[in-house]
Amino acid sequence: MATANMEEMEIVYQRPESLLNVTTHYCPGCTHGVAHRLVAEVLDEMGLRERTIGVASVGCSVFAYNYFNFDFVQAPHGRAPAMATGIKRVRPDAIVMTYQGDGDMISIGSGEIVAAAARGENITVIFINNANYGMTGGQMAPTTLPGMKTTSSPNGRDVETMGYPIRASELIATLDGASYVVRRSLHDPKNIRLAKRAIRYAFEAQVRGLGLSLVELLSTCPSNWKMTPLESTRWLEAKMIPYYPLNDFKVHPALAELKI
Amino acid sequence: MSRELWEGNQAMAEACVRAGLQAYFGYPITPQTEVLEYMSARMPELGRAFLQAESELGTINMVYGAACAGVRVMSSTSSPGTSLMMEGMSYIAGTEVPMLLIDVMRGGPGLGNIAPSQGDYNQIVHGGGHGDYHPIVLAPASVQEAVDLLYGFFDIIEKYRAIGILLVDGSLGQMMEPVEMPPMLPLRKEIPEYAVSGAKGRSRRFLSSIDLDPYIEEKTNLRILQRWQEVEKNEIRYRTYYLDDARFAVVGFGSAGRIALSAVRAAREEGIPVGLIRPISLNPFPSQVLEDAAKHLEAMLVVEMNSGMMLNDVQLAVKGSLPVEFYGRIGGVMPFPDEVLEEIRSLAKGPLKNDGLARERWLNKLEKLIQ
Numbered sequence: 001m002a003t004a005n006m007e008e009m010e011i012v013y014q015r016p017e018s019l020l021n022v023t024t025h026y027c028p029g030c031t032h033g034v035a036h037r038l039v040a041e042v043l044d045e046m047g048l049r050e051r052t053i054g055v056a057s058v059g060c061s062v063f064a065y066n067y068f069n070f071d072f073v074q075a076p077h078g079r080a081p082a083m084a085t086g087i088k089r090v091r092p093d094a095i096v097m098t099y100q101g102d103g104d105m106i107s108i109g110s111g112e113i114v115a116a117a118a119r120g121e122n123i124t125v126i127f128i129n130n131a132n133y134g135m136t137g138g139q140m141a142p143t144t145l146p147g148m149k150t151t152s153s154p155n156g157r158d159v160e161t162m163g164y165p166i167r168a169s170e171l172i173a174t175l176d177g178a179s180y181v182v183r184r185s186l187h188d189p190k191n192i193r194l195a196k197r198a199i200r201y202a203f204e205a206q207v208r209g210l211g212l213s214l215v216e217l218l219s220t221c222p223s224n225w226k227m228t229p230l231e232s233t234r235w236l237e238a239k240m241i242p243y244y245p246l247n248d249f250k251v252h253p254a255l256a257e258l259k260i
Numbered sequence: 261m262s263r264e265l266w267e268g269n270q271a272m273a274e275a276c277v278r279a280g281l282q283a284y285f286g287y288p289i290t291p292q293t294e295v296l297e298y299m300s301a302r303m304p305e306l307g308r309a310f311l312q313a314e315s316e317l318g319t320i321n322m323v324y325g326a327a328c329a330g331v332r333v334m335s336s337t338s339s340p341g342t343s344l345m346m347e348g349m350s351y352i353a354g355t356e357v358p359m360l361l362i363d364v365m366r367g368g369p370g371l372g373n374i375a376p377s378q379g380d381y382n383q384i385v386h387g388g389g390h391g392d393y394h395p396i397v398l399a400p401a402s403v404q405e406a407v408d409l410l411y412g413f414f415d416i417i418e419k420y421r422a423i424g425i426l427l428v429d430g431s432l433g434q435m436m437e438p439v440e441m442p443p444m445l446p447l448r449k450e451i452p453e454y455a456v457s458g459a460k461g462r463s464r465r466f467l468s469s470i471d472l473d474p475y476i477e478e479k480t481n482l483r484i485l486q487r488w489q490e491v492e493k494n495e496i497r498y499r500t501y502y503l504d505d506a507r508f509a510v511v512g513f514g515s516a517g518r519i520a521l522s523a524v525r526a527a528r529e530e531g532i533p534v535g536l537i538r539p540i541s542l543n544p545f546p547s548q549v550l551e552d553a554a555k556h557l558e559a560m561l562v563v564e565m566n567s568g569m570m571l572n573d574v575q576l577a578v579k580g581s582l583p584v585e586f587y588g589r590i591g592g593v594m595p596f597p598d599e600v601l602e603e604i605r606s607l608a609k610g611p612l613k614n615d616g617l618a619r620e621r622w623l624n625k626l627e628k629l630i631q
Contacts, residue, residue: 050460055325056468065466071456073328074468076351079321082313086325087456089309090283090333094458112321115314 016040018049020069029222029229031186032060032128036067038196039097039126042203043070052095053087055080057109059101060134078109081116084123095206096123102143103133106168110142113172120177120211124202127168127214129183130221131240138224142166145243150224165243169216173249179210181250185218185241187233194246201255210252218244263438268403269294271439272336272362272426275407277302279414280445282331283309285322287341290374291430292364295336308447316341320348327357328467330455332414332448334360338430339368339380342388349423350389354469356484357454358417362410362426364433367592375592376430378516381569384427385543392481394488395423396495397543401518403437409540411442416495420487421454427542429515429565431594488544497540498549502528506535508607509553511574512563513539515594520563523600532608542570547577554578559612563600564588568619575616583612586622 015021018040026032043049049070056064058077065072075083080098088096105113105127116123132150133139139152143165147156157165173181180202184195195217202213218240220232227235266274273295276284284303286296296312303310309326313319319335326333337345342363352359365380367373385397396416400406410426417424451457456465471477501521503509512520517538524536537553539546554560559582562571568586575584587603589595 051458053329053456053458062470065468068464070459070464072464072466072468073325073355073456074466074470075321075324076347079317079324079348082318082321083325083328085311085313085318086283086285086322086327086333087329088325089311089322090326090329090331091457094329111314112318115318119311 016044018043018069020067022067024067025063026060027223029220029232030060031217031219034186034192035126035128035217035219036064038192038199039099040068041196042199045200046203046207048095048203051093052097053091055084055087055096055098057098057100057104058135059104061099061101061128062135064099078104078107079112080104080109081112081121081123081125085116085119085121088121088123095203097126098123099126100128101134102127102129102131102168103141106166107142114175117172117175117178117212117214120179122206122209123212124206125212125214126199127216128219129168129216129244130219132221132224134221134224138221143168145239167244169214169249172214178212178214178250179252180205180213180255182248183216183218183244183246185236185246187218187220187236191246197260200260201258204258204260205252205255208254210254263440265436266403266439267294267434267436268406268428269364269433270298271403272406272410272433273298273302274441275410276334276360277306278442278444279411280332280447281308281334282447283326283333284335285311285313285319285326285333286335287313287316287319287337289338289341291366291433292336292338292362294433295362316344317348320345323359324348324352324355324357327352327359328355328456330452330457334362336362336364338364338366339377340371342380342383346389349395350391350393351469353389353393353395353423353484354391354480355467356421357467358414358421358424360413360417360424360426362428365427365429373592374430376515376565376594377592378429378514378565378569379590380427381542381564381566384425385545393484394491394543395425396420396491396541397425397427398497398540399427399514399542400432400540401514401538403432403435404439406432407439407441420491422487422491427514431515492544495541496544496546496549498546499538499540500553501536501538503535503537503553506533507558508532508534508561508604509537509557510534510561510563510600510604511537511539511550511570513542513570516563516565519595519597520600522597523604526597526601527604527608532604534604534608539570545573545577547573550574550577551579551581554581557582559583559585559607561585561587561603561607563595563603565594566590568622571618580614580616583614584618586618588622
């Protein structure tokens, strides 16, 4: 057995300083943990941890503050962009991030996110889209796909009576105040790397004061989807991506020139 | 200092600016819109934060964020806007960060009207938002008093990490009166030890109203309650008029108290020994003052611009020790001093009933009056 020479070893993977060394409450196979880690890695790499103030939302990510190692507040359901606005307006040097699920951001909080984006609030929004209300046990969300069964659409989402899903990123991208709006997915390693890159751009937008940046992350919810983690990632790829295409919906010219 | 003529809403805004206000968030609603308009010019001029929010929901959560960031922050609104802010105020109370609100009350319920009212008393004084918390509520009766109360209000709410609400009615917001403005205070530079500001060179801070463990939440509730007991001990405010030789007393707050004072003076000219007790702190309520006064009085008359919301608190305070009558106008109507004078005359003339049915007698009268 070869003995490793410690002096030649290099740490290539470790817990980011921006993440706390704790066990999360997230279900096995849920991609919240992946999204947390990507945000933490980016903040570490950009040296922003000590300047960052996070705004947790209501939903599964209500406990995000337990896992990130920087200052945090926790907003009422849907109101994170307004709370982030209040913080950013009085602490313009802080890096302010909201971390919101789909029910929080585009159902109860649709007014707040649209207004914040229209104002060009210089904040970053990490938007987790798993097509249902995870925390309360898998009810229909504005992002639930047509025909998709949830605990409050037991026969599948009937668009005739329950309406159509909202493509939040496409909607937000129409607003002049938004600087960077993209959709990525967390269902496989390649897409996870692309997601990290997008998160980096989103924080670069904030550092440069370009306006609201938003990264939508298609995420799995194995517990409420009643699938294994593997089935979940396959379902996401097969069902969600066709409805929610992975795309850059808006990229500020100053970011398009940026080489990272 | 010289006295200048100020509109109530603008005067209140300037008083807060001079008290070291660092951030204002608001939304237009009559009859408080002049506060928002005034701030929209004044705050940027001083390099301080101002933003017109998308709604009162947005407003209160911007206030919440700025309060968590540790700055002197406030908003102003009127009754329907206050209702929208109640969710946020409950969160702010649960997070134990200080904020200031001016509620310029108008007629309700619902969209109601834009005339002066005191119909938010129960909502503001007895909570409003969900959960177990107590805002500090002060009610001025003149523009000068509003200015003076606001000038010291930030110190009070910061001391107790509490929500402060200045409860005024539309007439106080809209009327012009001579005011002596206090001097401009310097802005606070230091960041409070609880505030989020970026975890540079220290461990992270977290502010929230969530405690999933009921036993921890119970401790939070207890802490808030203990702090409230200190407020009750230290922050009772009221004014009494002509009480020394009085056999009767009118009790009224804000504009109703001011109208009652005119009636009390007129009654005095008729030889009726009547005084006035004007609670200024509605929460904490000057219950002991009322209880003590009741010992030397034959009867009280509560006058309000609502259906007797403070009446309940007065009745609780005096513990049935004397007859308490009530007179009010509702839905945005202000009583005239003559109406109150007539009630004082009835009080002095007797006979008086200590049966707790003051509201019923008033309703009978009102039904005849407004037919």
